[in-house]
Amino acid sequence: MAELVEIADAGDPRLADYRDLRDVQLRKHLEAEHGLFLAEGEKVVRRAVEGGFPVRSFLMAPRWLDGLADVLATTDAPCYVLSEALAEEVTGFHVHRGALASLVRRPLPPVAEVIAGARSVLVLEDIVDHTNVGAIFRSGAALGFDAALIAPRCADPLYRRSIKVGMGAVFSLPWTRLPDWHDALPTLSDAGFTTVALTLADDAVPIEEAVAGLDKVALVLGSEGHGLSPRWEQSADRRAVIPMKAGIDSLNVAAASAVACYVTARR
Amino acid sequence: MAELVEIADAGDPRLADYRDLRDVQLRKHLEAEHGLFLAEGEKVVRRAVEGGFPVRSFLMAPRWLDGLADVLATTDAPCYVLSEALAEEVTGFHVHRGALASLVRRPLPPVAEVIAGARSVLVLEDIVDHTNVGAIFRSGAALGFDAALIAPRCADPLYRRSIKVGMGAVFSLPWTRLPDWHDALPTLSDAGFTTVALTLADDAVPIEEAVAGLDKVALVLGSEGHGLSPRWEQSADRRAVIPMKAGIDSLNVAAASAVACYVTARR
Structure with a gap:
């Protein structure tokens, strides 16, 4: 059972994991240095703990204790209990969904382990925005992909905002970070996947046509701004586009x- | 040609249209009362003006003037020119994309006019979030719909954030607000549309099956939180679902x- 620790001072050093959650740069350093990540909201906290991530601590206002009682019962980690005003002072924002947890990052699995047995794999190049x-x-x-691979510079799927927008999908979908950017796609081709890059390139064919009849597929997505790098665009087996009306900006x-x-x- | 007006004081009353842009409640009242809306960013400002909305004024830092010179040339409205620090003081946030414009809302067209000749129409019930x-x-x-209708309580498509996330699609896609909530869908059915409600209801069929072979379709979407109202769910001609993997939260x-x-x- 988690030990309930009442907190009366926003400067309490035991709350270090929860400081200044809106300061992305500070959080990146802090989380990398301490090997931690934060889960926010009752449902997401629950999924993180059920996903087997060791808990460093919880932080919540008293009214969230009951709903998470079963989760708190599974660990000896401290649960810092404080007023919502104090929580806001520590984190720098109003914690709408009440509960926060700080959890231990685990070593990422090797690529081979993540794609073993997978038929549909997402591959993200340099997505910048955590919510994306x-x-x-x-x-x-939700749509039936088996795994995800992310490029060396893709935004962190375990960042608080990524987890929250993804409703904890990062805990259920096997994923890892690719160690090598340059040959990432040819390596997947060698492993039996047809790599299909989503792009507005001239030789792109409609996505339905690109994936029709394929067995193992790696669907490759590029950055919000400039799309895929030329290297990835050219080293993919196929280039595909979502047919769109002329004159309209592409979908986000x-x-x-x-x-x-x-x-x-559904191929 | 817009008259360039240099501003040296954040309290200048001529900037009233641009105050406190992050205060949603205040903005709703101010914009309704004055019949205005704001466009943000060079591309979106350009599209709003090209869309024929009369300009009340522009507000921008000097470095954005050149890029919008052709747009400024089309109107006699004042263009308030000020430093970025002063712009931030007025609006309450850092204006990443530089230019803002305040434009005049036009009376919304009647439903009959918006759906005349349309084959695919979006119908939004109570979407709460402007970015959605x-x-x-x-x-x-982008995907080829001809028009959109929004329920009486749906969030405003001309709110600054809606326009920005939509990249100005609200200026190109004909739309209006439905005057009547209760009989909105039967009225569309009477106009020859098959109304297809996206829902997790038990009798929902896969979306491909629901729309196959249909001529005029109205695709009906509900609120982020609780989905469609029972009235709309039940008064739609068909209920459809996007097939998803068991145990995963539905798509946003x-x-x-x-x-x-x-x-x-693509039906």
Whole structure:
């Protein structure tokens, strides 16, 4: 059973994991240095703990204790209990969904382990926005993808905002970070996947056509801004596009990935 | 040619249209009362002006003047020129994309005018989040929908955030607000549309099956939280679902609407 620790001072050093949650740069350093990540909201906290991540601590206002009693019962980690005003002072924002947990990151599995047995794999190059990473993981998991691989510079799927937008899909969808950017796609081809890059390139064919009849597929998505790198675009086995009305800006990456996942999963 | 007016004081009363842009409640009242809306960013400002909305004024830092010179040339409205620090003081946030414009809302067209000749129409019930409204308009426009109708309580498509996320799709996609909530869907059925409600209801069929072979379709989307009202769910001609993997939270509304628009547009 988690030990309930009442907190009366926002400066309490035991709350270090929860400081300044809106300061992305500070959080990146702090979380990497301490090997931790934060889960926010009752449902997501529950999924993180059920996903087997060791808990460093919880932080919540008293009214969230009952709903998470069964989760708190599974660990000896401290649970810091404080007023919502104090929680806001520590974290720097109003914690709408009440509960927070700080959990221990685990070593990422090797690529071979993540793709073993997978038939549909998402591959994200340099997605910059954490909410897009979360949205893509959620769409992939919901629509039947088996795993996700992310490029060395893709935004962190375990960042608080990614997890929250993804509703914890990052805990259920097997994933890892690719160690090598340059040969990432040829390596997947060698492993039996047809790599299909979503792009507006001239030789792109409609996505339904690109994936029709394929067995193992790796669906490759690029950055929100400039799309895929030339290297990835050219080293993919196929280039595919979502047919769109002329004169309209392309879909945003979350919408495009949802459509592409849907079509690919139903190939 | 717009008259360039240099501003040296954040309290200048001529900047009233641009105050406190992050205060949603205040903005709703101010914009309704004065019949205005704001466009943000060079591309979106340009599209609003090209869309024929009369300009009340522009507000921007000097470095944005050149890029918008052709747009400024089309109107006699004042263009308030000020430092970025002063712009931030007025608006309450850092204006990443530089230019803002305040434009005049036009009377919304009658429903009959908006749906005349349309084959695929989006119908939004009570979408609460402005970014979702923008994302749905953008997906609909990109994937070939002809028009959008929004329920009396749906969030405002001309709110700054809706426009920005939608990349100005609200200026190109014909739309209006439905005057009547209760009989909105039967009225569309009477006009020859098959109304297809996206829902997790027990009798929902896969979306591809629901729209197959249909001529005029109205695709009906509900609120982010609780989905469609029982009245709309039951008064739709058909109920449809995006097939998803068991145990995963449903797609978020922007992802689900992109998939549903894609499938419906290709029926």
